[in-house]
Amino acid sequence: MPPASHAAAPDANLPDAAAVRHDWRLDEIEALFALPFNDLLFRAQQVHRRHFDANAVQVSTLLSIKTGACPEDCKYCPQSGHYATGLDKEKLLEIEKVVEQAQAARDAGASRFCMGAAWRSPRDKDLEVVLEMVRRVKALGLETCMTLGMVDTDQAGRLAEAGLDYYNHNLDTSPEYYGEIITTRTYADRLETLANVREAGMKVCSGGILGMGEAPRDRAALLQQLVRLDPHPESVPINMLIKVPGTPLEDVEDLDPVEFIRAIAVARILMPKSHVRLSAGREQMSESTQALAFLAGANSIFYGDKLLTTGNPQAERDRALFAKLGLHPERRASCADDSQAQAGLEAAMARQADEARAAALAYDATEA
Numbered sequence: 001m002p003p004a005s006h007a008a009a010p011d012a013n014l015p016d017a018a019a020v021r022h023d024w025r026l027d028e029i030e031a032l033f034a035l036p037f038n039d040l041l042f043r044a045q046q047v048h049r050r051h052f053d054a055n056a057v058q059v060s061t062l063l064s065i066k067t068g069a070c071p072e073d074c075k076y077c078p079q080s081g082h083y084a085t086g087l088d089k090e091k092l093l094e095i096e097k098v099v100e101q102a103q104a105a106r107d108a109g110a111s112r113f114c115m116g117a118a119w120r121s122p123r124d125k126d127l128e129v130v131l132e133m134v135r136r137v138k139a140l141g142l143e144t145c146m147t148l149g150m151v152d153t154d155q156a157g158r159l160a161e162a163g164l165d166y167y168n169h170n171l172d173t174s175p176e177y178y179g180e181i182i183t184t185r186t187y188a189d190r191l192e193t194l195a196n197v198r199e200a201g202m203k204v205c206s207g208g209i210l211g212m213g214e215a216p217r218d219r220a221a222l223l224q225q226l227v228r229l230d231p232h233p234e235s236v237p238i239n240m241l242i243k244v245p246g247t248p249l250e251d252v253e254d255l256d257p258v259e260f261i262r263a264i265a266v267a268r269i270l271m272p273k274s275h276v277r278l279s280a281g282r283e284q285m286s287e288s289t290q291a292l293a294f295l296a297g298a299n300s301i302f303y304g305d306k307l308l309t310t311g312n313p314q315a316e317r318d319r320a321l322f323a324k325l326g327l328h329p330e331r332r333a334s335c336a337d338d339s340q341a342q343a344g345l346e347a348a349m350a351r352q353a354d355e356a357r358a359a360a361l362a363y364d365a366t367e368a
Ligand code: SF4
Pocket: 070, 071, 072, 073, 074, 077, 078, 079, 080, 081, 117, 118, 119, 120, 149
């Protein structure tokens, strides 16, 4: 039987071992990476429990609102127009379609709806449409997040005015390794977009991708860059590279999952109050690796990337994993509508547990 889920408050009695700092030195971060695995996870758990309900996971849903033909050359990305990956290009989705999918995501338990467009930067006429999407999705009671490429101060201001809560723009890797991965825009461009987002008053979602052939020092340096952002990004997606055939990174050597978990734990220690998101690459991970990631302090996931119906096998696997680990979706104190979203996911989890129990009983009956 899966354990019942209980919301537990953060434990204020735990030592505040990692106060919020922005001045972590590279050697200090590398020393965390070098800790014995059990010690690292113990420290990460202490920090995690000091600031969060350790069994709560924030749940977001991602929708691609404009797919493919991106002019940028990010070597990991199937949406780049520079590589032949067989991906079907799609125009900007109609507003009604986006709202429909947001509604479905909300009813299935997502609390945040993330919309991504494969652009270098949004054009003015596209931005108008996107602003309306933000208003309409927001009106459903969902938090909104967008990733549209680089934005200047004016564009960031307009997005904030429309009610956009989060803007995602990843740093991807260390400044030193960055040139191996992208040549069409610079690290400084990325930092500038993040500064524009912050200045406009939006929350920042920024992280990176591991397993792109980078050295251990690059992983430490990526986290150092994120830590320097003041305040820390509210959301820190840590992605494991998905090796897509046709991209230049299709044959890169796999990263050991233990190294990936170490990066999650170090991110948790360095950014104690941020949500660390177990992001792309999760579908390829074993349940045990995902469980270790939650133990290391990951507390946010993307829950399916399609309509969240019971026909979505990934969403079903996620619900089963939540039930097995006794995890529950995080409640947002600020959102009155959240109880409905929470109820949607909990009801789906309960249905799934009932089905599992029924299946076990049927099995027992045939044994008898
Ligand atoms: S900017 Fe985004 S969509 Fe475009 S190639 Fe890079 S990662 Fe892909």
